[in-house]
Amino acid sequence: MPKKCIICNEEAAYKIKDTPDFYCEECAKENFADLDMLVKVEEEAQRLKKVLQEKMDELIKEEDRLKQLVKENDEITESNPNRED
Numbered sequence: 001m002p003k004k005c006i007i008c009n010e011e012a013a014y015k016i017k018d019t020p021d022f023y024c025e026e027c028a029k030e031n032f033a034d035l036d037m038l039v040k041v042e043e044e045a046q047r048l049k050k051v052l053q054e055k056m057d058e059l060i061k062e063e064d065r066l067k068q069l070v071k072e073n074d075e076i077t078e079s080n081p082n083r084e085d
C-alpha cells in the first residue's frame, strides 16, 4: 500500500528519518528547506527489502545447516543400527 502525505494525502515520496511521518514531494519542499533530513520512500523501501532479504538468506542457510545435521544424524543412526549408548 502506498504511503500518503500527512498534509495533503497525496502519495508520499519522502519520509522523515526515524519517524512515521510521510510527505509528498511538494509538501516536503514546503516544510523542509533541507531535504537531507528526509529519506526517499523508495530508498527506504529498498533498504527494508535488503534487510529482509538478508534475514531470509540467513534463515535459509540456517535451515540448510539444520537439514545437514539431521541428515548426518540419520546416517550415523543407519550405519549403527544396533549401537548401544
Ligand SMILES: [Zn+2]
Pocket: 005, 006, 007, 008, 009, 010, 023, 024, 025, 026, 027, 028
Ligand atoms: Zn503533500
